[in-house]
Amino acid sequence: MGKQYCIMENINEEPFSKYQVTIHFEMDDEFMSLVPAHRLYINSLIDKGTIDYYSVSMETQRCWMIVNALTKQEVEDYLIKTPLHKYWTIEIDELFVYDSQTYRLPALQLN
Numbered sequence: 001m002g003k004q005y006c007i008m009e010n011i012n013e014e015p016f017s018k019y020q021v022t023i024h025f026e027m028d029d030e031f032m033s034l035v036p037a038h039r040l041y042i043n044s045l046i047d048k049g050t051i052d053y054y055s056v057s058m059e060t061q062r063c064w065m066i067v068n069a070l071t072k073q074e075v076e077d078y079l080i081k082t083p084l085h086k087y088w089t090i091e092i093d094e095l096f097v098y099d100s101q102t103y104r105l106p107a108l109q110l111n
Helices: 029-048 070-077
Strands: 017-025 052-056 062-069 088-094
Touching: 017 070, 029 052, 062 070, 070 088
Parallel strands: none
Antiparallel strands: 017 062, 017 088, 052 062
């Protein structure tokens, strides 16, 4: 029996891969002044379905996101457009498996 591989399912049925992005950052006053413009940009990518999730830890000064894109370069092209980019050290990893509760059927609720 040969190897079987599954293509990652996407809601929009495009041939996107999912990428885990880990960002390390250092804050200063200018950084904080750029956050509102950054959030507008990130929100637009979330609304378009480019970003599945986005989270930030101020404690560790790290950010994580799942990005839908064709290539790592495309992910970089998205991220370079944020005003906070100059503060970031970025790691991008293509995911083989991405599973979460949001990709599952809703739980059965008896009335």
